[in-house]
Amino acid sequence: MAHAIEVKDLHVSYYGKQVLKNVSFTMETGRLIGIVGPNGAGKSTLMKAVLGLIPRDKGTVSIGGKSIAEIRKHIAYVPQRATIDWDFPITVLDTVLLGTYPSLGLFKRPKKKHREWAYQCLEKVGMETFAKRQIGELSGGQQQRVFLARALAQQADIFFLDEPFVGIDVTSEALIISILKELRDNGKTALVVHHDLTKVKDYFNDLIIVNGEIVGAGDVNQVMVPDMMKKAFKTQFALWDSMEVASS
Amino acid sequence: MSAFIHDIQTYEFLQKALFTSIIVGIICGVLGSFIILRGMSLMGDAISHAVLPGVALSYMVGINYFYGAVTFGLLTAFGIGFITQNSRVKNDTSIGIVFSAFFAVGIILIGKANTSTDLTSILFGNVLSVRDSDMWMTLGVGAVVLLVIILFYKELLVSTFDPTLAASFGLPNKIIHYLLMILLTLVTVASLQTVGIILVVAMLITPAATAYLLTNRLSIMITISAILGALSATIGLYISFVYNWPSGAAIVLVTTAFFIVAFLFSPRNGIVWRSLKTRKHKTALQ
Numbered sequence: 001m002a003h004a005i006e007v008k009d010l011h012v013s014y015y016g017k018q019v020l021k022n023v024s025f026t027m028e029t030g031r032l033i034g035i036v037g038p039n040g041a042g043k044s045t046l047m048k049a050v051l052g053l054i055p056r057d058k059g060t061v062s063i064g065g066k067s068i069a070e071i072r073k074h075i076a077y078v079p080q081r082a083t084i085d086w087d088f089p090i091t092v093l094d095t096v097l098l099g100t101y102p103s104l105g106l107f108k109r110p111k112k113k114h115r116e117w118a119y120q121c122l123e124k125v126g127m128e129t130f131a132k133r134q135i136g137e138l139s140g141g142q143q144q145r146v147f148l149a150r151a152l153a154q155q156a157d158i159f160f161l162d163e164p165f166v167g168i169d170v171t172s173e174a175l176i177i178s179i180l181k182e183l184r185d186n187g188k189t190a191l192v193v194h195h196d197l198t199k200v201k202d203y204f205n206d207l208i209i210v211n212g213e214i215v216g217a218g219d220v221n222q223v224m225v226p227d228m229m230k231k232a233f234k235t236q237f238a239l240w241d242s243m244e245v246a247s248s
Numbered sequence: 249m250s251a252f253i254h255d256i257q258t259y260e261f262l263q264k265a266l267f268t269s270i271i272v273g274i275i276c277g278v279l280g281s282f283i284i285l286r287g288m289s290l291m292g293d294a295i296s297h298a299v300l301p302g303v304a305l306s307y308m309v310g311i312n313y314f315y316g317a318v319t320f321g322l323l324t325a326f327g328i329g330f331i332t333q334n335s336r337v338k339n340d341t342s343i344g345i346v347f348s349a350f351f352a353v354g355i356i357l358i359g360k361a362n363t364s365t366d367l368t369s370i371l372f373g374n375v376l377s378v379r380d381s382d383m384w385m386t387l388g389v390g391a392v393v394l395l396v397i398i399l400f401y402k403e404l405l406v407s408t409f410d411p412t413l414a415a416s417f418g419l420p421n422k423i424i425h426y427l428l429m430i431l432l433t434l435v436t437v438a439s440l441q442t443v444g445i446i447l448v449v450a451m452l453i454t455p456a457a458t459a460y461l462l463t464n465r466l467s468i469m470i471t472i473s474a475i476l477g478a479l480s481a482t483i484g485l486y487i488s489f490v491y492n493w494p495s496g497a498a499i500v501l502v503t504t505a506f507f508i509v510a511f512l513f514s515p516r517n518g519i520v521w522r523s524l525k526t527r528k529h530k531t532a533l534q
Contacts, residue, residue: 053415077416088285088409089469101402102417134464
């Protein structure tokens with residue numbers, strides 16, 4: 001567990017309202033990790049707090065014994081699509097090129113080799129023919145693939161994706177998950193905020209169930225059990241029961 | 249036209265006016281691109297108005313109005329940020345509250361300042377009275393603003409397009425915001441004599457908005473915006489000279505004319521092409 005992701009006693013609030021409390025877990029790297037929980041459970045908040053994008057009231061986060069600030073260059077984050085201005089004057093290729101910025105440092109401009117690398121990342125997600133399009137001209141799934149390409153361009157070791165499968169087509173979803181699995185097979189780690197419980201076991205090795213606090217964290221087969229799910233999805237457990245019936 | 253060129257060659261005040269206007273057009277165009285993409289057009293309007301008490305106090309104390317204006321511009325930016333973050337009042341409302349308060353104070357102070365410079369020339373500018381010191385100040389401010397934007401172009405681009413991504417890169421979004429506020433204040437001060445307090449916002453946002461309709465790349469948008477700013481300043485000054493119109497108003501109307509043309513005929517976004525396409529599509533379906 002030399003390269004574990006360790007979260008200890010994390011507390012987060014918005015304007016005095018507690019969103020997350022007593023959050024502690026240890027996850028191994030080199031795994032595909034899902035983060036699930038009901039609406040408003042604090043899934044995105046957990047991801048942002050771990051990344052240090054929002055202030056924590058208490059708690060520590062370390063990856064491989066180092067703080068997030070120390071290893072920021074090895075982390076790629078794909079925010080929710082809804083937060084972006086789709087009319088922004090930027091092409092698909094230039095969006096991917098942003099992924100090379102952290103490695104460039106201050107005052108340096110991306111060179112031809114960076115553009116070529118960005119193009120290769122676009123090819124990986126099958127979006128190279130759209131390279132010169134404006135970002136808003138793409139469909140939801142295509143946009144998400146472009147953002148994955150940008151994360152790939154960062155050449156990170158740990159990928160954080162916030163709700164990447166919301167409002168996208170089946171083909172894009174399959175392509176994104178296959179790329180994440182390929183990354184995992186190459187020793188990378190991906191944490192994915194996810195809401196569709198049906199595919200959790202196919203997609204992830206490990207699972208973190210959140211509902212204001214940690215309901216369960218660990219191997220997906222040990223965590224994804226009716227008890228835990230009922231505890232997390234109190235209001236939705238009728239739905240869960242029916243899903244269990246359908247899958248058995 | 250040839251008379252205008254002849255006069256430029258003859259009269260030094262006209263040379264200075266033209267040179268200063270062109271610089272103002274360029275820096276407003278460049279900075280304005282970031283301002284409109286970040287949804288801060290109203291902030292531009294606010295800061296330009298709120299520098300008035302600073303100008304008045306500078307006259308009273310007997311220092312260059314540059315210092316007072318910059319101080320009050322920054323006070324405004326921080327004041328607006330403070331109110332927005334510490335109350336439920338929304339950003340546009342706190343902008344309105346803060347800048348009108350400063351502007352009101354400014355109007356009173358200008359009356360007390362007992363200066364030969366009257367309110368009208370500060371509010372509406374008078375480019376034909378540009379002195380050497382003003383011209384050099386504008387040039388200096390322009391150089392600083394352009395340099396900062398060139399040096400931090402990458403960081404400005406990321407934090408404008410996707411602040412969350414910028415934060416995950418470890419970029420300080422807040423510092424970048426206040427850096428832009430400082431630049432905005434500097435540009436406002438540099439533009440005072442050319443277009444005046446009231447119309448600075450037009451120089452900031454109209455050429456940038458015109459360029460926004462014409463391209464899908466930020467670097468090209470900034471270039472077009474700067475060119476349009478400079479071109480509008482030149483044409484506006486010419487019109488102002490020939491027809492004896494106030495220079496600021498003339499320059500602003502030229503930027504508006506460019507905007508209308510782009511609004512109607514922009515290859516991608518122009519409403520003329522759009523409605524033609526829609527009509528064609530509809531007839532094809534019938």
